[in-house]
Amino acid sequence: MAARFFEGQEHAALYQKYRPLSPAEIHNLILNYLQRKKGKPFSLAVDVGCGSGQSSRELAPFFEKVVGIDVSEAQIEEAKKMGGLDNVSYRLGLAEQLEFEDSSVDLVIAGTSAHWFDMERFMKEVDRVLKPKGCMALYCYQAPFELHYKGCSENLTQIVQEMFKTLVPYESEKRQIVRNEYKEVFDAITFSDKERVDNIPFKRQVSISCAIGFIKSLSYYQTFQKKDPEAAKASLERTEQKLLQAMGVSSSDTMLEMKLNAFCLLASKPE
Numbered sequence: 091m092a093a094r095f096f097e098g099q100e101h102a103a104l105y106q107k108y109r110p111l112s113p114a115e116i117h118n119l120i121l122n123y124l125q126r127k128k129g130k131p132f133s134l135a136v137d138v139g140c141g142s143g144q145s146s147r148e149l150a151p152f153f154e155k156v157v158g159i160d161v162s163e164a165q166i167e168e169a170k171k172m173g174g175l176d177n178v179s180y181r182l183g184l185a186e187q188l189e190f191e192d193s194s195v196d197l198v199i200a201g202t203s204a205h206w207f208d209m210e211r212f213m214k215e216v217d218r219v220l221k222p223k224g225c226m227a228l229y230c231y232q233a234p235f236e237l238h239y240k241g242c243s244e245n246l247t248q249i250v251q252e253m254f255k256t257l258v259p260y261e262s263e264k265r266q267i268v269r270n271e272y273k274e275v276f277d278a279i280t281f282s283d284k285e286r287v288d289n290i291p292f293k294r295q296v297s298i299s300c301a302i303g304f305i306k307s308l309s310y311y312q313t314f315q316k317k318d319p320e321a322a323k324a325s326l327e328r329t330e331q332k333l334l335q336a337m338g339v340s341s342s343d344t345m346l347e348m349k350l351n352a353f354c355l356l357a358s359k360p361e
C-alpha cells in the first residue's frame with residue numbers, strides 16, 4: 091500500500107510555493123547518464139511522484155513528451171495550474187501501477203518521492219515500461235539544510251538544526267529511508283547496471299520567509315501541525331525570530347543562501 095501524504099490542497103499549495111528545488115545539477119547528471127546508456131532520441135520521460143511538477147517542467151526542453159504522475163489529486167491540480175508547456179502533462183496515478191505501454195519510456199525519474207513507493211511493485215513496473223537501455227533516476231536531498239549569510243552562517247544552520255530536532259517525533263518511518271540515503275532503495279533496484287552519486291551540493295538564494303515555508307512544506311512538519319497546531323506554529327515563529335535576530339535584520343524578505351546536499355541513484359534496463 092502506497093503511503094498517503096501531501097494530499098491536502100493547502101499542503102500542495104505550500105509545496106508549489108516553497109519547493110522549487112529541482113536542481114539543474116541533478117538533471118544534468120541524469121541526462122548525461124541517459125545519453126551514455128541509451129542515447130537519443132529522448133522521446134518520453136515519466137516523472138513519478140511529480141508533486142506540483144517542478145522536475146517535469148525542468149525536463150521539458152530535453153524530451154518530446156514529459157508526463158508527471160502523482161497519487162495526490164491536490165498536487166496534480168497545482169501542477170496543472172502552472173501550465174505553459176505544450177509537451178508536459180500531468181495525471182493522477184500510482185508509482186506501483188504505471189499506465190504506460192510496455193517498452194515505451196526512455197526515462198523514469200522520481201525526485202524526493204521514491205521513499206514513499208512500494209519499491210518491489212514500482213521496480214516491476216519500471217522494468218515493464220522502460221525501453222531497452224532506458225534509465226531510471228531516483229534522487230533526494232538531506233534535511234536539515236544549511237543557511238549562509240555574511241558572518242553568521244554557523245549560527246543560522248544551528249538554528250535550523252534545532253528546529254529539525256523538534257520535528258523528529260513527527261517523522262514517518264519513511265524518513266529513515268532518506269536518512270539512510272536510499273540504501274534500501276538502491277538494494278531494491280533489480281537492474282544489475284546501477285550506480286549511485288552522493289554529495290551533490292546545490293544552492294538557492296531564498297528569503298527568510300521561503301526558508302521557513304520550506305520547513306512548513308515538509309510532510310513531518312505537516313504531521314506536527316495536525317497533532318498540535320499551536321505548538322507547531324509557535325515553533326516556526328520562534329525559528330523565524332531567531333534567524334532575524336542572528337542576521338541582525340528586521341525583514342523576513344531578507345535574502346540568504348540555502349545549501350542542500352543531494353544524492354541520486356541511477357540504473358539502466360538491460361538491452
Ligand SMILES: C[S@@+](CC[C@H](N)C(=O)[O-])C[C@H]1O[C@@H](n2cnc3c(N)ncnc32)[C@H](O)[C@@H]1O
Nearest residue numbers: 092096139140141160161162184185201203206
Ligand atoms: C516530497 S513530494 C516530491 C514532489 C516532487 N517530485 C519534487 O521533487 O518536489 C513526494 C510526492 O510523491 C507522491 N507520492 C507518494 N507516494 C506515491 C505513489 N505511490 N505513487 C505516486 N505518487 C506518490 C506524493 O503525493 C508527493 O506529491
